[in-house]
Amino acid sequence: MSKPLNVVAVNGSTQTPSRTLALVNALLQEVGTRLRIDAQVVSLADIARPLGGALWRTELPAPVEARLQAIEQADLLIVAAPVYRGSYPGHFKQLFDLIGQEALVDKPVLLAATGGSDRHALVLEHQLRPLFGFLQALTLPIGVYASQADFDDHTIRSASLIERIRLAADRATPLFPASAQAALARAA
Numbered sequence: 345m346s347k348p349l350n351v352v353a354v355n356g357s358t359q360t361p362s363r364t365l366a367l368v369n370a371l372l373q374e375v376g377t378r379l380r381i382d383a384q385v386v387s388l389a390d391i392a393r394p395l396g397g398a399l400w401r402t403e404l405p406a407p408v409e410a411r412l413q414a415i416e417q418a419d420l421l422i423v424a425a426p427v428y429r430g431s432y433p434g435h436f437k438q439l440f441d442l443i444g445q446e447a448l449v450d451k452p453v454l455l456a457a458t459g460g461s462d463r464h465a466l467v468l469e470h471q472l473r474p475l476f477g478f479l480q481a482l483t484l485p486i487g488v489y490a491s492q493a494d495f496d497d498h499t500i501r502s503a504s505l506i507e508r509i510r511l512a513a514d515r516a517t518p519l520f521p522a523s524a525q526a527a528l529a530r531a532a
Contacts, residue, residue, distance in 0.1 A: 356425030
């Protein structure tokens with residue numbers, strides 16, 4: 345039996361709870377229904393303060409360094425950021441500034457974002473996709489954007505958002521070996 349895919353989800357919100365974390369968890373769950381995965385969430389809420397105090401990666405405390413290594417070693421990244429003033433937050437950018445320059449080359453990345461209204465939906469195309477393009481990651485053609493109207497508190501309530509999450513998971517699945525998909529089917 346093949347080993348599970350190493351999926352790391354980055355929650356770019358510094359708030360707990362957050363709609364961004366709810367979206368991350370929903371994406372992980374949906375991908376997990378299609379592929380056999382070993383998943384972990386790297387949440388900025390847990391590392392923002394020590395991360396923000398580091399100018400260089402060598403200045404990071406060991407627990408934060410371990411999270412950067414997890415991101416670099418993932419088979420699939422799910423990256424979600426809240427929209428702040430038309431873009432991703434500064435701590436989110438700081439996190440990816442400290443990732444190895446070539447650590448994400450050809451790594452599949454599923455992009456996601458949350459914002460207060462639909463007017464921020466293009467953050468996926470105008471902010472996140474260029475960032476990961478610079479890092480030479482393989483961003484999936486479909487991203488998932490969710491606005492405040494898609495949630496009831498921190499719970500996804502929108503049928504259209506649930507469908508977008510399913511579609512993103514459907515599109516991610518073929519990128520991985522049939523053995524990861526077949527193993528899941530046998531386990532069911």
